[in-house]
Amino acid sequence: xxxxxxxxxxxxxxxxxxxxxxxDPISGHDNLYWYRRVMGKEIKFLLHFVKESKQDESGMPNNxxxxxxxxxxYSTLKVQPAELEDSxxxxxxxxxxxxRLYEQxxxxxxxxxxx
Amino acid sequence: QKEVEQDPGPLSVPEGAIVSLNCTYSxxxxxxxxxxxxxxxxxxxxxxxxxxxxxxxxxxxxxxxxKSSKYISLFIRDSQPSDSATYLxxxxxxxxxKLVFGTGTRLLVSP
Numbered sequence: 523x524x525x526x527x528x529x530x531x532x533x534x535x536x537x538x539x540x541x542x543x544x545x546d547p548i549s550g551h552d553n554l555y556w557y558r559r560v561m562g563k564e565i566k567f568l569l570h571f572v573k574e575s576k577q578d579e580s581g582m583p584n585n586x587x588x589x590x591x592x593x594x595x596y597s598t599l600k601v602q603p604a605e606l607e608d609s610x611x612x613x614x615x616x617x618x619x620x621x622r623l624y625e626q627x628x629x630x631x632x633x634x635x636x637x
Numbered sequence: 638q639k640e641v642e643q644d645p646g647p648l649s650v651p652e653g654a655i656v657s658l659n660c661t662y663s664x665x666x667x668x669x670x671x672x673x674x675x676x677x678x679x680x681x682x683x684x685x686x687x688x689x690x691x692x693x694x695x696x697x698x699x700x701x702x703x704k705s706s707k708y709i710s711l712f713i714r715d716s717q718p719s720d721s722a723t724y725l726x727x728x729x730x731x732x733x734x735k736l737v738f739g740t741g742t743r744l745l746v747s748p
Contacts, residue, residue: 555735567735578733613680623734624669628680
């Protein structure tokens with residue numbers, strides 16, 4: 523069974539540009555999460571989807587970040603316009619239904635560098 | 638104050654040593670306590686979890702939670718060079734379903 527995949531693995535963009543990150547969860551996992559780690563800090567929660575609905579977006583830093591999950595399958599995270607402080611590693615994770623929600627499986631991450 | 642405190646290390650031990658990794662937390666609502674292992678340039682890998690207080694053993698790994706003191710531990714027996722990685726504790730309040738990570742402890746096991 524394939525794990526969580528993320529694309530691209532690395533993105534370098536200039537301040538003010540737009541970047542879209544993609545996450546494909548494990549097949550059959552209704553729950554999808556986005557986290558990020560900025561330099562020197564701990565990994566922090568951004569938001570949680572249950573199927574196509576946003577369950578919790580309390581960790582989204584501001585309205586420059588937009589997450590979508592079309593049809594309850596893959597998800598995208600768009601940053602527009604990107605700022606220098608957005609640099610970091612963005613992780614996606616997925617888990618099964620309510621009985622296994624604590625078993626979150628992470629993808630390899632997308633390393634975003636904003637110059 | 639951070640919700641989860643973890644010594645960043647690095648912690649250097651010889652092969653075969655018993656390793657003790659620890660975290661403290663402040664939120665008494667945490668109910669699940671996960672340990673993740675992360676190799677360089679990879680995503681966190683779920684090692685094991687504990688529900689509420691108590692111990693859980695899986696091979697060479699033992700996870701321990703003391704909710705009264707808000708203290709989380711991971712013990713690794715007979716450590717191997719392949720155990721060299723960053724270990725992250727990540728408790729969760731099931732009401733919110735989001736992991737709250739510590740900074741991670743970098744472990745180096747020398748042959």
